[in-house]
Amino acid sequence: MDFNLTEEQQLLKKNVGNFAREELAPMVREIDEKGGFSWELWRKLAEMGIQGLIGPEEYGGAGVDSLLTQVMVIEELSRYDFSSAANIVSNWAIIRKLVNDGKEDHKARYLSGLINGEIVGSFAQTEPNAGSDVASLRTTARPEDGYYVINGEKCFVTQAGEAEFTIVVVRTSSEKGKNAISALLVEKDRPGYIIGKKEDKLGFRGSTTRTLAFDDCRVPASNLLGDEGKGLKMSLKSLAIGRVLTAAQALGQAQAALDESIKYAKERVQFGRTIGSFQLIQGMIADMAIHLESARLLTYYAAWLRDNDQSYAMYASMAKTLATDVAMKAGVDAVQIYGGYGFMRDYPVEGIMRNVKITQIYEGTNQIQRLIIARELLGEKRSFRELYGQK
Numbered sequence: 001m002d003f004n005l006t007e008e009q010q011l012l013k014k015n016v017g018n019f020a021r022e023e024l025a026p027m028v029r030e031i032d033e034k035g036g037f038s039w040e041l042w043r044k045l046a047e048m049g050i051q052g053l054i055g056p057e058e059y060g061g062a063g064v065d066s067l068l069t070q071v072m073v074i075e076e077l078s079r080y081d082f083s084s085a086a087n088i089v090s091n092w093a094i095i096r097k098l099v100n101d102g103k104e105d106h107k108a109r110y111l112s113g114l115i116n117g118e119i120v121g122s123f124a125q126t127e128p129n130a131g132s133d134v135a136s137l138r139t140t141a142r143p144e145d146g147y148y149v150i151n152g153e154k155c156f157v158t159q160a161g162e163a164e165f166t167i168v169v170v171r172t173s174s175e176k177g178k179n180a181i182s183a184l185l186v187e188k189d190r191p192g193y194i195i196g197k198k199e200d201k202l203g204f205r206g207s208t209t210r211t212l213a214f215d216d217c218r219v220p221a222s223n224l225l226g227d228e229g230k231g232l233k234m235s236l237k238s239l240a241i242g243r244v245l246t247a248a249q250a251l252g253q254a255q256a257a258l259d260e261s262i263k264y265a266k267e268r269v270q271f272g273r274t275i276g277s278f279q280l281i282q283g284m285i286a287d288m289a290i291h292l293e294s295a296r297l298l299t300y301y302a303a304w305l306r307d308n309d310q311s312y313a314m315y316a317s318m319a320k321t322l323a324t325d326v327a328m329k330a331g332v333d334a335v336q337i338y339g340g341y342g343f344m345r346d347y348p349v350e351g352i353m354r355n356v357k358i359t360q361i362y363e364g365t366n367q368i369q370r371l372i373i374a375r376e377l378l379g380e381k382r383s384f385r386e387l388y389g390q391k
């Protein structure tokens with residue numbers, strides 16, 4: 001399916017796919033076993049210009065705004081290396097936040113490095129007691145003599161410890177509600193910026209995930225991104241793009257599950273025949289392909305809507321939910337097709353199953369996506385907190 005892609009898009013997709021297969025795929029197993037972000041892979045990605053694809057040209061980026069193009073790049077990376085694809089999506093999100101809401105000084109200090117792969121940034125919103133219910137976050141930033149003094153704890157921060165700075169979502173006022181939440185850029189060498197425990201994860205192991213704590217951590221008031229009290233609005237603004245790109249991560253892994261299943265079904269012989277000649281196996285492969293192509297169409301459609309200035313937030317949620325659920329099932333079914341070998345780390349399919357699980361959880365869990373879709377369809381405008389009893 002080429003979705004009427006331009007020649008340029010098709011060439012980019014092909015080149016990224018070739019690069020990921022030749023340069024990234026051979027290192028995936030070792031990185032998965034070790035666990036943690038690989039600067040070596042990051043530099044390879046930078047040589048291909050992937051970090052800078054969406055970055056402004058004045059900072060060395062390629063300035064590609066098309067979400068459909070971004071989706072294809074992420075899909076191809078993820079087909080061969082899930083973690084690199086997911087790390088790039090998180091890097092692009094940081095670039096977007098700085099471009100949209102950063103001060104000129106922030107852009108001058110960090111954009112070139114983020115684009116040429118010399119540095120990474122991180123984003124800390126989730127807290128031990130505030131995940132889906134973002135508005136309940138408790139980390140505070142108290143204004144004091146031209147500074148903000150930050151106190152609190154964040155968890156599950158992708159690339160914390162590797163990152164040059166973190167965009168921290170904080171409460172800047174004791175008032176209740178979303179207008180009390182702001183975003184601050186916090187440099188890693190600020191006193192009181194405490195890098196915590198490195199998590200040992202099920203999948204997405206080619207990234208570093210840590211807790212972060214802030215103990216009277218002072219940052220100048222000029223480190224505020226956007227306007228005070230608009231932090232949640234800023235987070236929400238970039239969510240739809242993140243969801244379409246999460247769908248793309250899932251599509252790449254679902255494609256890998258299908259590729260591996262077809263290959264193995266043609267090779268493995270039982271009862272004197274290849275297992276691909278058994279109709280029950282054929283059914284699994286056919287379903288995998290049907291669901292994958294449906295999810296791909298919906299994801300490309302959501303991206304196309306955005307690229308054509310049409311309302312797409314609900315489609316972004318639909319694409320995220322469908323593609324990630326499809327990829328999860330494809331991973332589980334690929335293991336089934338491989339039988340006992342599928343359960344072994346020497347074979348490629350158990351890793352797909354472990355990796356794609358996270359796509360159903362981050363960028364808003366699939367339960368939350370379904371609530372967003374239903375709320376839109378039912379014309380329900382109240383917030384989740386009002387709907388679920390907490391004012």
Ligand SMILES: Cc1cc2nc3c(=O)[nH]c(=O)nc-3n(C[C@H](O)[C@H](O)[C@H](O)COP(=O)(O)OP(=O)(O)OC[C@H]3O[C@@H](n4cnc5c(N)ncnc54)[C@H](O)[C@@H]3O)c2cc1C
Nearest residue numbers: 123124125126131132133156157158361362363365367368
């Ligand atoms: C590997 C990894 C990387 C991450 N990276 C980052 C990062 O860089 N920065 C960051 O800020 N966060 C990050 N996160 C956090 C991630 O976004 C959250 O885990 C996610 O939002 C869910 O929050 P939670 O884990 O607290 O689950 P909870 O919100 O506690 O949810 C638990 C369960 O309850 C369900 N649930 C919750 N509310 C409702 C409801 N109203 N109706 C129905 N069901 C509901 C959920 O769907 C889920 O099944 C990352 C997480 C992981 C695991």
